[in-house]
C-alpha cells in the first residue's frame with residue numbers, strides 16, 4: 001500500500017499519482033508471482049490431474065479392447 005511521500009495519503013496500488021496532491025507515487029515492490037506453479041493459466045496440479053485422467057482413459061480403452069479381443 002504505497003503512501004504518498006508528500007502528504008502521506010494512502011493510495012490504492014493501481015494509482016500512479018496521489019489522488020490528493022497528484023504527486024507521483026513510488027512504484028510498489030513487485031510481488032513475487034507464483035509462475036513456477038502455473039503453466040498456461042492452469043496450476044501444475046491441474047495438468048497432473050488432466051494427464052492422469054487422460055492416461056487412465058487410454059488404459060481403460062486399451063484394456064477394454066484387449067478384453068474384447070480375448
Ligand SMILES: [Zn+2]
Nearest residue numbers: 004007018021
Ligand atoms: Zn499526496
